[in-house]
Amino acid sequence: MTIETLNEPTSRIVNVAGLDINIRESGEGKPLVILHRSTGYLEWDSFANKLSESFHVIYPDLPGFGNSERPDWARESRDLSIVMVELFKVLDIKDITLVGLGLGGFIAAELATMNQERLSNIVLISPAGIKPDEGEILDQMLIEHADYIRHGLADPSHFENKFGDEVHPDIQDIWEFSRIMTARISWSPYMFNRRLPHLLNIITVPTLIIFGNSDTVIPYTVGQQFINNLSNGQLKVIDGGGHLIEWEMPDKISELIVGHSS
Amino acid sequence: MLIGRFTERPYQDPSSGYFGATGRSIQDLSISNGEYDPRLGSELYNRYLDEQVAAEEAGFDAIMLNEHHSTPFCMGGTVNTEAAILARITDKVKIVINGNVLPIWDDPLWLAEELATIDMISKGRLVTGWVRGTGRESVAHNAPPPFNWERFQEAHDFIIKAWTTPGPFRWEGEHYDFRYVNPWMRPYQNPHPQIMIPGVVSKNTVKWSAEHRYPYLMLATRLEPTKASFDYYREVAHESGYEAGPQHLGYLFKVHVDETEELAYETGKKFLDGPGNIFLEGSRGTASPVLQNLPGLTDRKNLLPTGEVGFVAASRGRSAADVARDNNSEKPDSRNVRAAQTQATLADYDTQLENYTIISGTPKTVIPKIRHVLETLRPGTIFFWDGDGAMTHDDSMRSLRLMGSDVIPAVKEMAKELDLPGSFEIDTQTNEPYNSTPAIAEVAGGGA
Structure with missing residues (x-):
């Protein structure tokens, strides 16, 4: 077994739409922007690291998460999408591969319906954003957050492998803090926008949707709902994959992204 | 002094198995x-409406109702309906709603209308109390927790304006x-x-109330932390340019009176049985840490001394370790919100x-204890919390009779002796005595 060499990112604050936004960067090549999950950015993990071997990875804290300033005025995911569109302008990046995870996938989809000029590819990984035709999105507000994370894993032992027997208070702080912004923009309706499906056909940029068919947070059939509305979409269902699929299968998911964007 | 009676109106179902003996969980x-x-x-x-009428007949100045949702410990989900009925079937008691959960109203104009209607039907006997509610209330009516405090304040400002500013x-x-x-209704009392x-x-709420x-x-x-919290009210009052007196302070406490000491001891135990309020000491139910830690609902670091008592902290989703950690922490408040893992030690x-x-x-043993409470806290308003938990109608009625014959008269004398004016004797806004009763719209020339 080889030990992975981490390309530790550098961080900086950029001012976007009057907000201080924290971004991390690592790697060289075409830009790839990752929008994190509702749990917030936890660490430079194997998934981000693998992508940084092929791309100039930019991994921001979404507004109101992590070290990015909270927009008190924001009330829905779309508000964060607008700020992200502006971030791309401020960074002056083009031909972006936009990767959205969970809530970040929701925000990425909203973003692309508004302005896709700087995007060359989109990859949405177990994205929220559409009300499931079948089943429901698991409500993180009514369960312990550690249990919510466990629900995201196809293999429960991965939780202990990552966090040990007791989750470090710093991680709990990030989760608790992230939940506040998640609630501010997605308390109701929870994790979807009824208007989004009607606008997805605007997106012409090639869009890859990835779901694991063992996802117990968002029914994986939502992937097909995205495809039914996108004009240039492709669905990849991973057998046995859970919700936090990029965490459990970093090699496979990063390879799919590299393949989709080349 | 204003002396009132309160019960949560528990949903008592002896066949349900919620009662302590079976150990069945009634977690939130x-x-x-x-x-x-x-x-x-x-x-x-x-039954509870009948007991409220009996409380008026016993000589209470006020009857107090509260509001909770989706829980067996309190049947007051539509408390304004109960208050409206009481407005019609009672004659002189103040009807105190403590309180409507402001942030869960998406349409506070509707609340302003209901309360004004109750005030008119009761001919100016409504006392309106407003609360932020617990996590349960936010979930039950799907109100966004991060905006709870902002919505409370805005709904308050809006209702006051709707009551006092001629429309449209x-x-x-x-x-x-x-x-x-x-x-097309205005409160009977003027201005409201x-x-x-x-x-x-x-602490935010005390500060806001004092301001x-x-x-x-x-x-x-508990008495000592309550006293410390009242001190905080007085401190904010002083900073705001006035001195807080007993008229600004109220206290709700559990008092049951019975015919013999033995019967009182056994009946008092029933406070701890049945679907009692999980937030209050002695309840056998448990709060859900998840509900109490809804994102952004409360500022857990900004607590009153009462919030540091173990069972309150635990029922609010904080462990003793959290309390210690928060107190030593230099991190921003919002980073300190954390689910507690420990249960209350009751x-x-x-x-x-x-x-x-x-x-x-x-009455002989209860009256000196009430005196101790009054001397310790010096409140101008008190509510006896009775007829709760697993207490039966008979339990309630025995207590009400003895409250009326012995306890209320003695406490009224005590309040005079200790100089504890209530909020209907001294105007809390001006600290001036009321001439008679607070103004009502017709006296003040309603069209003002």
Whole structure:
């Protein structure tokens, strides 16, 4: 077994739409922007690291998460999408591969319906954003957050492998803090926008949707709902994959992204 | 002094298995209403209304109702309906709603209309209390927790304006928009019913109450931390340019009176049985840490001394370790919100009798204990919390009779001797005595 060499990112604050936004960067090549999950950015993990071997990875804290300033005025995911569109302008990046995870996938989809000029590819990984035709999105507000994370894993032992027997208070702080912004923009309706499906056909940029068919947070059939509305979409269902699929299968998911964007 | 009576109106179902003996969990929001029996509900609503009428007949100055949602410990989900009925079937008691949960109203104009209607039907006897609610209330009516405190304040400002400013006017705030505010009803009292703010742990709420000169009512908290919290009210009052007196302070505590000491001891135990309020000391139910830690609902670092008492902290979702950690932490408040893992350590019945959390006895033994409470806290408003838990109608009625014959007259004398004026004797806004009773609209020339 080889030990992975981490390309530790550098961080900086950029001012976007009057907000201080924290971004991390690592790697060289075409830009790839990752929008994190509702749990917030936890660490430079194997998934981000693998992508940084092929791309100039930019991994921001979404507004109101992590070290990015909270927009008190924001009330829905779309508000964060607008700020992200502006971030791309401020960074002056083009031909972006936009990767959205969970809530970040929701925000990425909203973003692309508004302005896709700087995007060359989109990859949405177990994205929220559409009300499931079948089943429901698991409500993180009514369960312990550690249990919510466990629900995201196809293999429960991965939780202990990552966090040990007791989750470090710093991680709990990030989760608790992230939940506040998640609630501010997605308390109701929870994790979807009824208007989004009607606008997805605007997106012409090639869009890859990835779901694991063992996802117990968002029914994986939502992937097909995205495809039914996108004009240039492709669905990849991973057998046995859970919700936090990029965490459990970093090699496979990063390879799919590299393949989709080349 | 204003002396009132309170019960949570528990949904008492002896066949449910919620009662302590079976050990069945009544953790928050864990019971399906598929088990709710409307016929039993009907009996209980009518019983509690009858007991409120009996409380008026016994000589109480006020009857107090509260509001919770989706829980068996309190049947007051539509408390304004109960208040409206009481407005018609009672004659002289103040009807105190402590309190409507402001942030869960998406349409606070509707609340302003209901309360004004109750005030008119009661001919000016409504006292309106407003609260932020617990996590249960936010979930049950799907109100966004991060905006709870902002919505509370805006709904308050809006209702006051709707009551006091001739319409029509437009309201465009941060959380509420109304294009036409002109309710065809106005409160009977001028300018509006007295506002009382109940609370347990939030320092923000005490500060806000003191800044608005509203009477602040502490709900069944222990004596020493309650006293410290009242000191905080006085401190804020002083900073705001006035001195807070007994008229600004209220206290709710459990008092049961019975015919013999033995009967009182046994009946008092029933406070701890049945589906009692999980937030208050002695309850056998448990709060859900998840519900109490809804994102952004409360500022857990900004707590009153009452919030540091173990069971309150635990029922609010904080462990003793959290309390210690928060107190030593230099991190921003929002980073300190954390689910507690520990359960409340509940004081047993005898301990509660010793520390005045429960007072139960004959008038002879109860009256000196009430005196101790009044001397310690110096409130101008008190509510006796009785007829709760697993207490029966007979239990309630025995206590009400003895309250009327012995306890209330003695406490009224005591209040005079200790100089404890209530909020209907001294105007909390001006600290001046009322000439008679607070103004009502017709006296003040209603069209003003």
